[in-house]
Amino acid sequence: MxxxxxxxxxxxxxxxxxxxxxxxxxxxxxxxxxxxxxxxxxxxxxxxxxxxxxxxxEIADRDTARAMKERLEAGPIQLKAKAGESGRLFGSITPADIASAVVDAGGPQVDKRRIEVGTPIKSVGEHTVTVRLHEDVSAKIKINVAAA
CATH class of the missing domain: 3.40.5.10 (Ribosomal protein L9, N-terminal domain)
Structure with a gap:
């Protein structure tokens, strides 16, 4: 087909x-x-x-993508979400939430469709997601989820 x-x-x-x-x-x-x-x-x-x-x-070239990767991997991104007493979130963290948190933290604009969340983020703590910046360059971002 x-x-x-x-x-x-x-x-x-x-x-x-x-x-x-x-x-x-x-x-x-x-x-x-x-x-x-x-x-x-x-x-x-x-x-x-x-x-x-x-x-x-698209990001124009590999060098721009590598520079963007360094900015994204510089430090963990802080996110706040409603959570219960056990640390379990009411809902989950979406790629759109992550993209807006990156911009709020002073990072570059990231397309939410390029963010890959391996397993759904449904608990408080530190998680890692991948952002595909270029076909050869991807960044691993640490997300720190805290209870709001």
Whole structure:
């Protein structure tokens, strides 16, 4: 099955890429979740628009990405969330929360879609997340979650 990716999918490609996947993976996972749409000849205009938008958001070169990585890894990011007495959060910390906390801490603007949270952050304490800055550069950020 030939599909056009609407957003980045780890291990498959980034927005605007035309990929060939198995029918079940495309029909049961990628399309229902809005990650991809069926490829047609007329969809080429959409592919071009998606790729132009991606290029405007991309970090220009590896050196800029490495400098951004050093700024992000400089120190832990402090986040406050409502938590119970046992330290368990009411809800979880999302990539959007992390992106806004990075900016509040004086860090660079980070796209929430580039933040990868391995396991959901649902407890108070220190956690580590990965930010993909460039295809070759990713930063590991320490998140310090405190009860509010």
């Amino acid at each position: 030939k599909l056009i990716l609407k957003q980045e999918v780890s291990g498959l490609g980034s927005a605007g890429d035309v990929v060939e996947v198995r029918d079940g993976y495309g029909r049961n996972y990628l399309i229902p979740r809005g990650y991809a749409m069926a490829w047609t000849k007329g969809a080429q205009k959409q592919i071009d628009a998606i790729q132009r938008a991606r290029e405007s958001r």
